[in-house]
Amino acid sequence: KNQVEQSPQSLIILEGKNCTLQCNYTVSPFSNLRWYKQDTGRGPVSLTIMTFSENTKSNGRYTATLDADTKQSSLHITASQLSDSASYICVVSAVGEYGNKLVFGAGTILRVKS
Amino acid sequence: GAVVSQHPSWVICKSGTSVKIECRSLDFQATTMFWYRQFPKQSLMLMATSNEGSKATYEQGVEKDKFLINHASLTLSTLTVTSAHPEDSSFYICSARDRGEARYEQYFGPGTRLTVT
Secondary structure: OOEEEEEOOEEEEEOOOOEEEEEEEEOOOEEEEEEEEEOOOOOOEEEEEEEOOOOEEEEOOEEEEEEOOOOEEEEEEOOOOHHHOEEEEEEEEEOOOOOOEEEEOOOEEEEEEO | OOOEEEEOOEEEEOOOOOEEEEEEEOOOOEEEEEEEEEOOOOOOEEEEEEEOOOOOEEOOOOOOOOEEEEEEEOOEEEEEEOOOOHHHOEEEEEEEEEOOOOOOOEEEOOOEEEEEO
């Protein structure tokens, strides 16, 4: 069964600190893995997308890693800001006959406080 | 980047009435659009896949007669919640796949908050 598990479920950090969010998946056949940021009451916004051959990708203060062998990914946020408070969703795309299908993790709720 | 809009952004309706939500791809053509539902503190759940010019494909457990989907053009899909009940109150999000891009890219709309009283 295709599944995506994220940890921790929630996290509180002080402004300026770094943090790392984890994602483990059992999705096959694998197409790509993406991280989204979802602010409360808004749609998800793409942060990074990685294919099988990529093991790291950065977008500003966000750096995602992918280990396709162990089926693990992480999202590292550097020098956190109050505006980073949001839900971070790991999404793995599975190859499908009629196009790829997305498998969503439950998300990690991050709260950055001053 | 590709932009997907939704209208309305929020709606309150009375139990038993129907509500239509629009999803538009503003600067690209989308042969496929997806409708998701999200309950508080939960992740997105795919409701249906909508292909332009054909019938939508619904996920298991989603009533097709209750959630009517129309994808009449390459830039517009609509979701109509018929005979809405309070348990239909949720955050509805659409996404669109750009026909001109690799098969794996989807762009999400900002969501529509539906409250049924």
